[in-house]
Amino acid sequence: MTESTLDPAGAAYRKVVEAGDHWTHMIRRGQVLRIVDLEGNQSADTLFYDAHDPSERYSASDTIRHQAALYLTTGTRLMSTDGNALLTIIADTCGRHDTLGGACSRESNTTRYAADRESMHACRESFICAAHEARPELGKRDLTCNINFFMNVPVTPDGRLTFEDGVSGPGRYVEMRAERDVICLISNCPQLNNPCNAYNPTPIEVVIWD
C-alpha cells in the first residue's frame, strides 16, 4: 500500500466513468493517471498503447516476466510488447491488481456461463468503441490481454485460478506515471455473472495531473 501526495483539486483532468461505459485519453510522458474505485470492488479493464506507434502496446506477459510476479502494485513497470516501460505504478491503496483475467466478451460469456448470456453487455464491446474513438486504425486486432485494476484473481501454488470478491474498497485508487506518451483505453466492466464487480458494477473516476 502506497498513498499519493497528489491533490485532485490541482488535477488537469477529472472524469467519472460509469459502469459499462468506455473511456479513452492520451496520457503524456510525465503525467500521472489515477484510477479511483469510487464505490469499491469494481474492475477497471485497461489497455495502453504507445501514442506514436500504437503497434507497440501493453503486454501482460512481458509485464509478468519482467517482474517475475503475477500481481501489479506500486513499483510495477507496465511493459510494452517491445520491452519498454509504458508507465510505472507509483501509488496503490488497493494492494494488488490482475493482468491474467483478460476482458469479458459476449462470446466468452456463452462459454463461461450459458448461451443465453450472449446478449449481455461486455468489456470487449466497450474496448472496440474506445479503440475506434482513440484512433481510426485501431480495432479488435489491437485488443490484447489487459489489466484489471482492482480485480482479485488469486493463483494458488498448485496452479488453480479463481475470480474472487475484491480486495478493493470504496475510494481506493491506483496511480501511475507515464514513461512515454500513451493512449489509454478503459472499459468499466459491466460483468454481472461473477464476483469481479461484486455483482454490482459501479462508477470509477479517472484523474490526470500534469
Place this chain on the structure above:
Amino acid sequence: MPAHPGSPAAPPLLTRRLDRAGMWSGVVSRGKTLRLTDLEGGANVGLLLYNADLPVERYNMPDTLKGQHTFHLRHPLCLHSDMGRVLASITADSLGWHDTACGCSDAALVAEKNGIRTYQAARNDFHRNGRECFLIELAKWGLGRRDLVPNANFFSKVVADEAGRLSFVPGHSRPGSLVELRLEMDSLVVLNTCQHPLDPGPYRSAPVLLEVFASRPPGPDDPCRLSRPENTRAFINTENYTLLRGHRLSHD
C-alpha cells in the same frame, strides 16, 4: 494427471526435428493432431494458434485460464480463442503442467542473461530469442506485431507463491516427454523452441520432434469436451462455426 489416450497409430503426415531455435509455422486443419516430443529433456515450445481463415481470432491466454479455472495447461484442458471457441484440445500429456503466463524471451533478455553471440562469431549457434522467432514466422503469413499475443510454453513449469512471485521449475520435462494438440479449428500454428524466458540455466534450445497425424474427431464422450462445462459449451460454439463454414463435423 499425465495421460496418453489414443495416440495415433497411423504414420505421421509430417515429421520435423526442430534444432537450435527451431521455428515452424503451418496451417493444420481441424481433426489433425500435432505431437511435440522433448527429445533430450528441458525443452520449451512457445506456441500460438490463429484461426486460419481469419487470424484476428487467436489464442487467448486469459480466456483459456479463466474459462477453465486454471493457471496452467494440461490434459484434458483446451486452448481457447478470444471468440468463445476451442482452437485445440490437449489430448495427451506426459507432464500435466505447461506455462502460458510468462510469454517469450526477447533480444534484451537473452543478451542480459547470456551475453551477445552473433552469427558472425558463432554461425548458426548464434543467440536467438522467442519474440524474434515468432515475428519471423508470423511475417510469412502476413501477420506482425499487432498479432503477437501471450503464448503457451509447452514443457515448462512456472509456479506462483501466495504473493504471486513466480519460480521456474528446473528439470520438469524429461527426455521423451510429449504433448498432443488435436486441432478443433483449421488453425495457423506458429511455434519455436527458444528457451523459456524464466529458465535460469545457460543459453540452450533443446531439440524437439514435431509430428502431425490424422486423428479421430472428438465424440460426445471426449474427455476434453467433458473436462469442464465451459469446454462443453466452447465445443458447441466451435461446432456451430464449423457447420456454418461448410465442414462436416466428422472426418470419418
